[in-house]
Amino acid sequence: MQPPRVVGHVPLVGNLYAMRNAPIDTIMRTLRERGDLTRAEFPGVAGYFLFHPDHVRAVLVDHARHVSKDTPGFVALRLLLGNGLVTSDGAFWLRQRRIAQPAFHRAKIFALGARMVALAERTAGEWESAARAGSTVDVAESMMRLTLRIVADTMLGADVDRDAAGVGQAIGHLLHDLNDRIVRPWLPPVSWPTLRNKRFREAKDTVARVVDDAIATKRRSPDAPGGEFLRMLIDARDEESGEAMTDQQLRDEVVTIFGAGHETTANLLAWTWSWLSRAPHVRRALRAELDAVLGDRAATADDYPRLPYTRMVLSEALRLSPPVWFISRRLEAPLRVGAHTLQSGALVFLSPYATQRHPAFWENPEGFDPERFAEGASAQRPTLAYFPFGAGPRKCIGETFALVEATLILATLARRFEPDLLPGHVPVAEPVITLRPRGGLPMRMRAVGARSA
Secondary structure, three states: OOOOEOOOOEOOOEOHHHHHHOHHHHHHHHHHHHOOEEEEEEOOEEEEEEOOHHHHHHHHHHOHHHEEOOOHHHHHHHHHHOOOOOOOOHHHHHHHHHHHHHHHOHHHHHOOHHHHHHHHHHHHHHHHHHHHHOOEEEHHHHHHHHHHHHHHHHHHOOOOOOOHHHHHHHHHHHHHHHHHHHHOOOOOOOOOOOHHHHHHHHHHHHHHHHHHHHHHHHHHOOOOOOOHHHHHHHHOOOOOOOOOOOHHHHHHHHHHHHHHHHHHHHHHHHHHHHHHHOOHHHHHHHHHHHHHHHOOOOOOHHHHHHOHHHHHHHHHHHHHOOOOOOEEEEEOOOEEEOOEEEOOOOEEEEOHHHHOOOOOOOOOOOOOOHHHHOOOOOOOOOHHHOOOOOOHHHOOOOHHHHHHHHHHHHHHHHOOEOOEEOOOOOOOEEEOOOEEEOOOOEEEOOEOOOOOO
């Protein structure tokens, strides 16, 4: 007996239209109405949606050596990211991970905290001007610009303020285009001379120019301030072979970290501001912690472990609005899941968005409640009921960077500002490659208890 079908199945195209037109609704209805294991059909390929934490563990941890990224989603992502850590597989991925890992050591990330805060203070100045003028700020765009500044400064040693709007728009265009290529498999290949493909290449070139210029500059002046991550990647050697990255490997990794790294953290922060606006009691508790720990001084990386509630707020935003909302893998060997054996070659789809709302593991799953992540509160939950950074050997290498960065940004801005959603505005999730607020996030900026840092 086969598992039930994913909702929205129609003849010939299977679940393609449902996942193209209403992916969030499709996966949530499937979980509610069909259960933890369902089968999906797309033109030329079959797959399974897996929602139970035990299924997540089976795919990402227990069976990790027997799944690959040979999926339509990763084929599309390689058009932008090349063969970087996010998209590569097998022995090549393992070698790249070994080379890159030292650059993400916790101590090295903490050493960048002062620069993260300094750049967040620049955003605070922009918000202060908006608050005085009584104007609105697109907080999603503001967070995108800030995280772009941070990754450009720490990764590349570059100041992208002059090009930030163009780079941000280029990345947004690329993500929407790639998402279209996943759900519209009949689109012409990117090599064809169409107007759409011309725009894709122009957007990709915009990002590549920033990365290539930074790599060339750092090679010429390795000791120049900034760009610590890039210098570490240039200097890194495989501990087993002693080999460095080739120029193409270096470029792919830098594009991956530059593009994907700032995009996901920006979306996390945008959703965090949105949730805080709808939960005044959480916002008050957050400010109380920041006032108690920081007083009148600026945050530092050393404050990261001293701000548990701030981190709980971010954890809850990651639960409800995970930037990586959908994960795909291809089975390279049969996988036993409950009473069913999933055959080799099938695609499997996991969704942090759905599993992190699973009513069997989360009370009031749609509610915003940071106390779920208080010490000891998660003891009764399966570990992988929550996996916003993935799990197992392929868990996101940038997790600590993202959490330290987001914590310092939130600590810097939340004690001085309370962005409020405009009356009647309800943010809508736009699930492209990442989970963005559709149409941005316009918020009225209000300064409260402003302090000199």
